[in-house]
Amino acid sequence: MMSDEREAIDTSETAPAGFEPVIVAFCCQYCAYAAADLAGSMRLQYSPNVRVVRLLCTGKTDPIFFLKAFEGGADGVFVAGCMEGNCHFVEGNLRAKQRVQHAKGLLDEVGIGGGRLEMYNMSAGEGAKFAAAADEMTERIRSLGPSPLRPEPGDAEAALQAALDGVEVAQA
Amino acid sequence: MIVAERKPLDEIQQSLEGCKSVLVAGCGTCVTVCMAGGEKEVGVLASMLRMRAKMDGTELDIREATVQRQCDREYVEQLAELGEECDAILSMGCGVGVNYATEVLKTVRVIPALNTRFYGANVDEGVWSERCGGCGECIVASTEGICPIARCSKSILNGPCGGSQDGTCEVDPEIACVWQLIYDRMDSLGRLDKLEEILAPKDWSKGRDGGPGTTSREDAAAIDRGEASE
Numbered sequence: 001m002m003s004d005e006r007e008a009i010d011t012s013e014t015a016p017a018g019f020e021p022v023i024v025a026f027c028c029q030y031c032a033y034a035a036a037d038l039a040g041s042m043r044l045q046y047s048p049n050v051r052v053v054r055l056l057c058t059g060k061t062d063p064i065f066f067l068k069a070f071e072g073g074a075d076g077v078f079v080a081g082c083m084e085g086n087c088h089f090v091e092g093n094l095r096a097k098q099r100v101q102h103a104k105g106l107l108d109e110v111g112i113g114g115g116r117l118e119m120y121n122m123s124a125g126e127g128a129k130f131a132a133a134a135d136e137m138t139e140r141i142r143s144l145g146p147s148p149l150r151p152e153p154g155d156a157e158a159a160l161q162a163a164l165d166g167v168e169v170a171q172a
Numbered sequence: 173m174i175v176a177e178r179k180p181l182d183e184i185q186q187s188l189e190g191c192k193s194v195l196v197a198g199c200g201t202c203v204t205v206c207m208a209g210g211e212k213e214v215g216v217l218a219s220m221l222r223m224r225a226k227m228d229g230t231e232l233d234i235r236e237a238t239v240q241r242q243c244d245r246e247y248v249e250q251l252a253e254l255g256e257e258c259d260a261i262l263s264m265g266c267g268v269g270v271n272y273a274t275e276v277l278k279t280v281r282v283i284p285a286l287n288t289r290f291y292g293a294n295v296d297e298g299v300w301s302e303r304c305g306g307c308g309e310c311i312v313a314s315t316e317g318i319c320p321i322a323r324c325s326k327s328i329l330n331g332p333c334g335g336s337q338d339g340t341c342e343v344d345p346e347i348a349c350v351w352q353l354i355y356d357r358m359d360s361l362g363r364l365d366k367l368e369e370i371l372a373p374k375d376w377s378k379g380r381d382g383g384p385g386t387t388s389r390e391d392a393a394a395i396d397r398g399e400a401s402e
Contacts, residue, residue: 064219067220067223110181110227
């Protein structure tokens with residue numbers, strides 16, 4: 001059901017000079033959020049483009065979280081959960097994986113492109129893995145160009161606020 | 173429940189051509205349960221439409237509302253105020269909801285966002301499967317609760333066709349041959365002899381014959397509040 005992808009608008013050629021992607025990361029508090037914290041303690045350098053939303057579990061995610069973040073001006077979104085088989089709530093990260101996959105289809109349908117959304121898995125001890133995910137996603141979005149929803153430079157705080165609004169909508 | 177699926181976004185956008193404001197209206201009953209047109213799906217579709225409009229540089233004011241049922245007047249009327257301020261209501265109800273909202277709300281256009289598929293059951297997490305054909309005269313007492321009209325690819329009533337292979341249907345090996353299911357069920361109940369009974373032809377006039385179906389209950393009818401007798 002629900003097919004009909006629209007070719008994503010290529011903004012890589014028209015990206016303004018000095019384009020800095022705005023990226024929202026939904027992180028599980030048991031793994032990726034702690035890994036981000038560890039990356040900081042380890043003084044690891046990683047892309048400052050990422051704004052983190054802490055979740056009790058990535059199983060809390062819902063496609064509306066991602067859509068709202070994009071609506072609010074995010075250029076990219078990623079979800080970071082526990083290693084498969086290690087979820088504190090047994091299968092929350094597997095649910096998140098399915099929802100990310102579903103939402104990629106929705107983004108393809110809109111024409112934003114599912115490639116702007118990704119799922120990563122890591123343990124709380126992998127600060128370097130969080131840093132690598134943040135860098136990889138930033139580079140990916142840098143090469144894709146700004147979100148076709150906004151020609152003007154992104155406002156990271158607005159995107160973060162929109163992402164939080166999405167969380168609230170889903171909780172209502 | 174009535175099972176539906178959302179139409180592709182391109183088709184929905186096309187049907188909204190010329191609209192500057194739209195009320196995306198969800199239904200809180202069947203289509204909420206089959207995850208096609210409830211409050212969550214309204215939020216997702218509204219977000220997708222807003223993003224599309226922004227990308228296309230078009231102006232589209234999108235509002236959202238979900239009512240308990242789009243097939244009951246008192247709930248549909250709740251859409252009137254918001255709907256009448258808009259150029260159209262994009263109904264995420266089943267086909268019944270679209271028709272009934274059109275009938276009740278009169279002055280506002282109602283556009284479908286879903287394709288209504290069938291009457292089905294939630295057979296697995298995230299999976300819905302057809303179980304009833306709404307034919308108007310249920311015959312499953314003679315097939316031990318398994319409906320050959322809804323579940324046989326040819327809706328045949330007199331046993332499996334030649335395309336039944338190893339318990340599956342020739343249309344798709346993923347589809348069980350319903351007559352195999354009926355046979356196995358009757359066998360397990362020790363009622364195979366019932367299959368040998370000759371049944372009268374099914375009365376199809378109870379189904380699509382004679383125009384749209386209507387049913388009534390006199391004890392639930394509106395009270396006649398005409399002039400009291402003197």
